[in-house]
Amino acid sequence: MADPHNxxxxxxxxxxxxxxxxxxxxxxxxxxxxxxxxWILDNAEFKQWYSHPRSNLLWIKGNxxxxxxxxxxxxxxxMSSTAEPNNQDACTPSYFFCQASDLRxxxxxxVLRGLIYMIVDRQxxxxxxxxxxxxxxxxQILTDSNSWETLSKIxxxxxxxRRLIDSYIIIDALDQCTTDRDLLIGLIARLSAATSKIKWLVSSxxxxDIEEDFTMVHKLEISLELNDRSISQAVGLYTWHKVGELAKAKGYSDELQNAVYRHICLNARSSFLWVALVCQDIANIPTQSCILSRLAGFPTELNALYACMLYQVCGLGVSKLCLQILAIVSVVYRPITTDELSSLVDMPDGALDEETLAQALEICSSFLTIHQRTIFFVHPSAKDFLIGKATNTVFAPGMEHIHYTIFSQSLQVLQKSLRRDIYGLNAPGFPIDQVKQPDPDPLAAARYPCVYWARHLIDSVKLVKQHGHLHDGVKVDVFLRTKFLYWLESLSLLGSLPEGALSISRLHHVLRQKANPQLADLxxxxxxxxxxxxxxxxxxxLQVYASALVFNPANxxxxxxxxxxxxxxxxxxPRAGDKERMPGGVQTLKAISEQIDSMVFSPDGTLLASVSIDGAVQIWNLETGRCTQTLHVHPASVYSVTFRPNSSNLIISGREDDSIHVWDTSTNQMLQTLKGHGDAICAIVFSPNNNDLLASGSWDQTVRIWDLAASSCVQTLNGHDGDVCTIAFSPDGVRLASGSSDCTIKIWDPVNGLCLQTLHRYNVVSTAIIFTPDGTKLVSALNRDSVAxxxxxxxxxxxxxxxxxPLRQLRFDMTGSCLHTDRGTISVDFVSSRAASLEPYMRGYWISADNRWIKENSEKLLWLxxxxxxxxxxxRISSMSLVALGSSSGRIAILRLLDSSDTIS
Structure with missing residues (x-):
């Protein structure tokens, strides 16, 4: 999948x-x-489902x-093995295994997310x-309250x-789908009837209630209880296989192997699970002479077998620890690792060492299994037994007490382990998809507590309140006041920020009635x-310390x-005159109209002129944040504004009155109006060696040279066949360049009005132009997001x-080594290196092409x-960079940025 967005x-x-x-x-x-x-391959219902084009749904059910x-x-x-090599996807099914003990x-x-993921990954x-x-x-489409509706439509x-290759969808253990199972079954029913491209196989x-949901659905059924003969034979084969493995590993005699096999077959009652549990248990018996007597003591009913095994656990010296482990694993919201378990167990004498934990888990092996350091139940029925028939033994203090223990231990480990930049990323814009988990992982024991501490608080809120943890200055309050941002950073590293948001939302709902108002407000x-x-x-x-803090309201x-x-x-x-309660690092100016069309700084950087789309021009004092003047110059949009060099005079041109107006921003007086163009004026520039000489470009396809001292037009340059979009004087002032919608740039002698050179690029218009400091070359910003x-x-x-x-403003620095633009600074080294992209040559602060980031050099710095x-x-580049961002809402954000190299920790 080459597309990064895909x-x-x-x-x-x-x-x-x-x-x-x-x-x-x-x-x-x-x-x-x-x-x-x-045996399933010879089953009549299975064969009909597999081969008949109108049999689209098969339900396999059993105890x-x-x-x-x-x-x-x-x-x-x-199915996967029978797929043709050149058409692997045609028979390869997409599938999902439901598991009640895991929120995922x-x-x-x-279920839908998993199925969509598999199908799209394949096609x-x-x-x-x-x-x-x-x-x-x-x-948010995956996590908000409408996620089911959205995903079901997808x-x-x-x-x-029609492009979907005919395939199969298999969903195991619908009974383990504990949330919205009826919606899932309804969707399966509708789609199995609507299309024959997919065949469905589900089990439960x-x-x-599942039987009721499936009542009106057209389907085939296989009841394992009604196929007891086939199941019994299959269990017999499985038993022979398991006992054979035991005999080989433990050195059983043929007589003992046969005796064990006969006993298990006689008592298994067609239960694969019963066989597996019994074989696992006798595998740990060191003396072969005790095996048959041990077998004789096993009940034949599954729950009775679990009770027998729990009794054995309770008779050992570490039974208290074992019962706490079984209780914790029973109530957590997803399978946890051994590292996470060690942080959740409440040990009176302190930390739990690895050897003791490993010993306790081995004792619990009749209920729990470990795969790649993650703990799972041997079967869903094991958890059902513990939280059902064995609840008085496993949850003697009450299930709420176990949730309280997990909450309390979670906050304890988070308080100890969370810190800023815990993975050592350093760069504020370090992308999550490039993060590599350190070894050892500082979050290894804190992963589950990070995501689920608030859920367990809610599940034990009465006990939490009884212990005073909801008071100001106590456990929850202290954690949020000291570790909140570090917690969010860690959630992001774990890919679990939406889960954190959901937990905090639920916590707020609970605390409104049960906590001090200050904590609820926090x-x-x-x-x-x-x-x-x-x-x-x-x-x-790390944007939690940058964008999130910078753009968070100060109150x-x-x-x-x-x-x-x-x-x-x-x-x-600056605080003076700042009436809006806006972010402390961002100065926000609110224009009187919507959508800022253009902006320009005054030569000394103290003023900003903004142009709204309706023609309103506002002058802002950047020290106070106040609008000092509002100029309604034109009834329609103002096209161009610029400050006169070394002056507070503002030059304004408009679309409809074809005039140039000179305003004194200190007195709010219009000084001059220059008329002569026959259409809108869209570009204005001053001569570099004469502040009274002004050039203007217009939609009337001409360039005019004006003498402000005389208020007159001294030259008109004709020759373009389209609107004049941009103009620029050479550094010595003896040449003038003009860019037009006719896809040409013309070089003029502004004194005699002669065209000296025409530069042409097919179907490309220049939006801004500038001469290099030596005057031998011209840089043009093209309307196709390039520079020539x-x-x-x-x-x-x-x-x-x-x-x-697109670039709208170009200016070289004094040395000629950098080109300043409205989006940032470009090193001119890109010319000699003939670079295809300018991004590696951006210097200092600049705004990314998608407007999402302020970058510094090549690094993402601040998300917008x-x-x-x-x-x-x-x-505006100086000792302190000024960044102005004009938005469609009429808001202008001003950021003042220092060189980050000495300040990023």
């Missing part, structure tokens, strides 16, 4: 990769034993332990259905797309902070609590380089929120 969309869809989930299930079950699953999941794994492998896999939205052309919505709203469009336990501000600044923090984690608690974390390269705005270099003498285009956005993205931009 890759970003696909990455956002992924919660887990179903292929990795399937691999983990098979490994934790000891591998896939195909002989125990082969726990009947091997449904492994059966579906074998079907998936069988226990809801209908997650990238179908990503367009997701991109249409993702490009408009980003990750999924429906994909499976009904025998549950009355949580409210925290939620607003996350939701308003989620995009930059998700994109670059917000988060802004005040973490003002010490603001970037050192942002100069605080011309030889003035020969008229040849020497080089063209891509800049990514959508309200601050420029319709027009302006950068």
């Amino acid at each position: 890759r970003s969309c696909l990455k956002a869809l992924r919660t887990t990769d179903p292929r990795e989930h399937k691999e983990r299930i098979e490994k934790s079950s000891g591998g896939l034993f195909l002989d125990s699953c082969s 726990p332990g009947k091997g449904k999941t492994m059966l579906l794994c074998s079907i998936i492998d069988g 896999t226990n809801n209908a939205t997650a 990238p052309i179908l990503v367009s259905h997701a991109r249409n919505r993702y490009d408009r709203a980003g990750d 999924f429906s469009a994909i499976v009904q797309d 336990r025998n549950m009355s 949580v409210r501000d925290a939620h607003i902070f996350i939701t308003h600044h989620m995009a930059p923090i998700q994109s670059s984690p 917000f608690l988060v802004k005040n609590l973490f003002s010490h974390e603001e970037p050192g390269w942002i100069v605080p705005k 270099i011309w030889d003035v003498a020969t008229g040849q285009c020497l080089h063209t380089a891509f800049v990514g956005a 929120p959508s309200d601050y993205r420029a319709c027009t931009a302006l950068i």
Whole structure:
């Protein structure tokens, strides 16, 4: 998938990769034993579903332990292996395994995300259905309250797309889909009837509500209880396989192997799970003579077997720790790692060492299994037993107490481990997709606490309040006041910022009734902070200290609590006259009209002139932030404004009255009006060696030279066949260049009016032009987001380089080594190196082509929120760079930036 936007969309869809989930299930079950699953191939309903074009839905149902999941794994492998080498996608199914103990896999939205991810990953052309919505709203389409509706529309469009290769969709364990299962079944019913391009295979336990949801659905069914003979034979084969592995590993005699096999077969009751649990247990018996007596003590019913195994756990010296582990693993919102578990266990004497934890997990192996350091239940029925029939043993203090323990331990580990720039990224704009997890990972033990501490607080809010943790200056308040930004950074690194926002939202709802008002207000501000600044923090984690703080209103608690974390390269705005309660590092000016069309700084940088789209010109004092004058010069839009060199006089031209007006900004008086053009005047420039000499370019296809002292036109230059868009004097003032919509640039002698040279580039118009300091070359900004270099003498285009956005202003520095533009500064080294792109040659601060970032050199520095993205931009380079951003809302944002190299920590 070459398109980075497509890759970003696909990455956002992924919660887990179903292929990795399937691999983990098979490994934790000891591998896939195909002989125990082969019976399905001879089943009449399965064969009809597989081969008949109108049989689109098959439901396999059965009680726990009947091997449904492994059966579906074998079907998936069988279909994948029969695919033709040159048409692999035609038979390869897309699939999803539901798991109730994991928030990432226990809801209908997650199922659709997983299926869309697999289908699009296999057929990238179908990503367009997701991109249409993702490009408009980003990750929110996957997490907001309307995510099911959005994803179901995307999924429906994909499976009904004619480009979709005919395929299969397999969903295992619908009973484990605990949220919106009825919506999922309804969607399956509609789509299985609407299109024959997809065949559906789903499995579940025998549950009355699922049975009810499927009542009116046209489908085929396979009940494992009604196929007991086939299941019993399959369990027999599986038992022979498992006992054979045991005999080989433990050195059983043939007699013992046969005795174990017969006993298990007689008592298994067609349950693969019962066989697996028993074999796992007797594998740990060191003395072979005790094996048969141990087997005789096992109950034949599954829950009774679990009870027997729990009794054994309770009889050991570390039973208290084991029961706490079982309780924690039962209530967490996703499977946790051993590192995370060690941080959540409450040990009276302090930290839990690895050896003790490993010993306790081994004792719990009848209920828990470990895959790549992550802890899972051996089967969903094990968790069902612990939170159901065994709840008085495992949750003796109450389930709320376990949630409280997890909450309390979580805040403890977060308070100790979270810090600024925990992964050492250094650069404020370091992109999340380039972050590499350090080894060792400083967040290893804090990953689960980071995402879920607030959920467990809510689940135990009565106990939390009883312990006083919701008071000012106590646990929750202290954490938010000291670690909030570091927490958001870590959430971004973990890809879990939306989950953090959701948790804080729920926490605020709870605390409005149960906490002190001050804490509720802090949580409210925290939620607003996350939701308003989620995009930059998700994109670059360290933007939590840059964009999020800089553009957060000054009266917000988060802004005040973490003002010490603001970037050192942002100069605080002047306070005088600042009536708006806006960000402390951003000076915000609000024009009287909407959409800023153009802006210009005064020569000394103390004033800014802004032009609104309706023709209003406002003069702003940048020290006070006040509008000192508003000039309504024209009834329609003002086209061009510029300050007279070494003067406060403002030169204004308009679209409709074809005149140039000279205003004294200190007295608010119009000094002169120059008339003579026959159409709108769109370019004005002063001679570099005579402040009274002014040139203007017009839609009437002419350039006029004006003497301000005499208020007269001294020369008219004719020759263009289109609007004159831009003009520039040579450094010595003896040449004038004009760029036109006729795709030419003409070089003139402004004294005698002769055209000396015509530069032409097919179908490209110059939006701004300037001579190089030696006058031998001309730089033109092209309307196709590029810059061209011309030889003035020969008229040849020497080089063209891509800049990514239109440029409206060009100016060389005193040395001629840098070209200053309205979007930033470009090193002229790009000419000698004949660079194709100017981005590597941008120097200092500049605005990215998409208007999303202020960059420094090649590094992203400050994300611009959508309200601050420029319709027009302006950068003034001095010892302190001034960045002005004019928006479509009429807002002008002024940032004062120092060289960040000495201030970024």
